[in-house]
Amino acid sequence: MINITFPDNTIKSFEEYPNAMDVARSISEGFARNCVAAEINDDLCDLSCEIKQDSRLKFITVKDDAAVEILRHSAAHVMAEAVQNLYKDAKLTIGPVVEDGFYYDIDMESVSEDDFPKIESEMKKIIKAKKPFTRINVTKDQALELFKDNPYKIELIQGLEDQQISLYRQGEFTDLCRGPHIPHTGMIKGVKLMKVSGAYWRADQTKAQLQRLYGTAFFDKKELKKYLHIMEEAKKRDHRKLGIKLDLYSFHKEAAGMPFFHAKGMDMWNALLAYWRDVHRAAGYVETKTPVMLNRKLWEQSGHWENYRENMYTSVVDEEEYAIKPMNCPGGMLLYKTKSHSYRELPLRAGEIGLVHRHELSGALSGLFRVRAFHQDDAHIFMTPDQIEEEILGVLKLANKIYSKFGLGFHLELSTRPKKSIGTDAQWKEATDGLENALKKYGQEYFINEGDGAFYGPKIDIHIKDAIGRTWQCGTIQLDMALPMRFDLTYTGKDNEKHRPVMIHRVIYGSIERFFGILVEHFAGKFPLWLAPVQAVILPINDALAPYGEKIKQELESSGLRCEIDTRTESLKKKIREAQLNYIPLIITMGEKEKTSSTLSVRTLDGKVRMGISMEDFLKPVFKHIRLRSLEEKIL
């Protein structure tokens, strides 16, 4: 007799060895139909898995997050079979589940999206056949024999430590796989191929070029539809399209990867930086500036010449070699050294909006997200070792304050000592503990990336989450144990001796260009009033009112509002539509009534219109909203 214990601690007994599916059926047929896999004593396995001893059992049903991953893994097998059926020479390699779907890397002739319908319809055939997934255990030798025509699988099998190897079969198709899988292919209700691209075997450029076919799958067709809809929405928000439509910036082949900011983009940029300067001044930072181009000798001293040279632009001036800065820190070191420092001055927080250039691979460039020239909202904080915790905590709080201003959530990651690194164990421990204690004190959950720190010190990365749930690394706080040493930075302590300060580099916006792009997508172009490139537009109802409109425009501008006027001989309806589509927060229509009564009629983006407001009643709430840099949609 076998006793099965469920998560709620109820126990059910079985006379013979049941498999998980039998147990599910014993609860109810309907429940069993929604089961995807099982966890037997915390081990994830198929429903067909036989239970031969008393066990704890938890079912994974279609409602669990883990279930969709299993489904997608199974869908990858279905896609592999479909491809195999259509392209006899295709050699399968690996097919993992990724965020939002799955892919399979296949050594085959190159395919394009035009080939998708044919592959999809082959997949649908397999799905319709409701082929059961069956697990087969074989020895390593048997597996090698079975896949003898596929060098990739051979390599994978040889890399496996177990002598027992599991395969999964659906119908005629068999693939090497750890599992688990859904009971049968019929559970894949919504499936779609998304894109295709090249990828190298084992991500190694010297190895074979494979076709990577991406797809996604859901238990429900509606879920797929919803997902495709979100993708569409994301596409509409794409800052490469939206920002250009809104006349914020542009890209030109004459300077690939180096964005051009237009007047409206600069208005936003300046608003962003004005905010940054306000909060940094309040947090005890000073602002500095260092040159863009510095002598090679400095980069040799900092170590960049040795470690970062392939990313640096260089030039020769008066027969001396110079490099355009890829980072601000070496310049910051020179600033620190312009005078002697006392412990009384520490922590010294020196901010710098620094323009850096990095020669990124041409294929890596992407809109504002990945560029070759960008500004960092950098700061170097020099301090005594016992100030680490407090200072890191201060940066975390500042970051939280800034991201919250935009309604962006975030999560934290701590990266620890990598294999290749400088410094002693004791130094690393002190530094890492400092970061970790600050994180603990800060109180928000954080992840640890073991060995992912910089060679010169541990770091905290801040990943923000935008309005549609995508995450981006923006902020980073890096402790640097190398530069203070290389540049022999010192301060005089209480004991009147020279000491080495601890230094951190930190950014919060990160790359201002990238952050800008994230904001465009986060707000989908509908910026809060304080950021909006055009805050108000005046629409005279007819040509005769244009001069009066100009007068009002000047009045608003002189109070500090970013304002435009649309005097085209177009219908009011059309002007309103355009203003609305350009997300101008305050749309001011101007007719005879307004002129004679000296009032304003204001339409906001929610479509609401308020007529007959006095200038004072308009300006007061508007400037309050701007001064608070409010995220509220309601302005008036």
Add this chain to the structure above:
RNA sequence: GCCCAUGUAGCUCAGGCGGUAGAGCGCUUCCUUGGUAAGGAAGAGGUUCACCGGUUCGAAUCCGGUCAUGGGCUCCA
């Protein structure tokens, strides 16, 4: 940097199996002078289809190269 795809008017895109280029939006002008999400008409715009070269009587179309963009790989703020 590598692989694949793309590159036609300011924008979005159609066309083109080789015979010399189109639409909508935008822009200009005119009519309309309009009260809260597209009023109407006419016109200008491509040094001729990213750039360079080749094949050809003839190339936007075919071929090769370059550049840029997009999707990936890699890397990263």
